[in-house]
Amino acid sequence: MSLQLPSRLLVGVLWLLHWLPLPALRALGALFGEVLYLVGRERRRVALRNIGLCFPSLDAPARRQLVRRHFVAFARAFLDRTLLWWAPRQRLERLITVEGSEHLLAADGRATILLAPHFVGLDAGGSVVTMMTPVVSVYANQKNPVFNAVLLAGRLRFNAPLLLSRQDGMRRALRALRDGLPFYYLPDMDYGARDALFTPFFGVPAATITGVSRLARLANARVVPCITRMTDAGYTVELQAPWEDFPGESVELDTRRMNAYIESQVLRMPEQYFWLHKRFKTRPPGEAKIY
Known part of the structure; x- marks a missing residue:
């Protein structure tokens, strides 16, 4: 109970x-992001390592600048969740623009997987x-029951x-897909070696x-x-045309394509x-740890 009280106060x-207008909320988010960048030593280290691996041509100051911008974007998106959780639908419709809505559902009723990579506007x-x-x-269930709820x-x-x-695994998701529900799927994190292939991501083998x-x-x-992009006015959600010739010749080639x-x-x-996620935590046999 003693642990839940501070959590409930924070939720309050x-x-x-x-209730804040978006510019004020974003300004507060920028300040929050700068603080997180300064105090979040471990996550800052992870992000810098990721950026160094994926963008080796960037020098140290450019890597730090990109990571700092990421912390600000991450913090702004976190505070924007207050709108997603509690703002009226009409306000959300003004803040979130959708492009390509015609691609959401297939005219022939075919199942749809919505491939949603881990951008901050997810x-x-x-x-x-x-x-x-x-x-x-x-x-993913959160450890804190108040925040989970x-x-x-x-x-x-x-x-x-x-x-x-x-x-619950993927069996229930598969049944739902077959029943006609689009699957909003986030497949670009390191969940370990099980059911994964070591597939290049920016040239680095990543458990995918x-x-x-x-x-x-x-x-x-x-x-x-x-694809969801954070903008000054809110967010733009881009539903792109369905991939052609997918699935292809093999699971391996499909995963590389993704x-x-x-x-x-x-x-x-x-x-x-x-970038705060340890995307390269799981390594191929014999490779040294990255983080």
């Missing part, structure tokens, strides 16, 4: 923030997609999406789950990239990709 403060993309149609997605309630606000924990290829094969699903595609999107807005 966050709730108050959702939650805004998830919220607006659930505003458009019921979906299925996977979430808030996160779940925020993600369940619109159209009763089916949220599965990672412990093969779920996009395997689910597309099992559910006869098309893959629609869903990572190469994510690289191309990272290059569009490198400060908004989730």
Whole structure:
């Protein structure tokens, strides 16, 4: 109980923030990001290591500048979640612009996998997609039960999406896909070597789950990239045309294609990709640890 009281107080403060106009919220987020950059020594080290591996041509000052910009973008997106959790739908529709909505559902009823890489605006993309149609997605349980409840309630606000924990596995997601629910899928993190291939990401072998290829094969699903970009006015969610000739000849080639595609999107807005994650934690047998 003693641990829950401070958490509830913090949630109360966050709730108050959702009343702020976006410029004020973003200014507060920028200040929060600068503080996180200064005090978050371990995550700063991880981000610098990631940037050094993925952008070896950048010198040390440029790497530090990019990481600092990322901390600001990350903090702004975190505070923006207060809007996603509590702001009226009409306000969210003004803040989040959707491009390519015609790609969301297939005219022939074919299953759809929404490929959503880990950009800081990921939650805004998830919220607006659930505003458009019921979906299925996977979430990670938070250790703090108060924050876990808030996160779940925020993600369940619109159209009763089916949220599965990672412990539920992919079988239920596959059933939901076959039943017609688009799958908002986040496949670009290091979940260990199980069900993964070591596939290049910016030239570095990265443990990459093969779920996009395997689910597309099992559910006869098309893959629609869903890229969320933070803007000064809010967010832009870009639903791109379904990938052609996917799945391809093999799971290995499909997974390479996915990572190469994510690289191309990272290059569009490198400060908004989730560099705080230990993307290269799992190493091929015999390779030294990176972090």
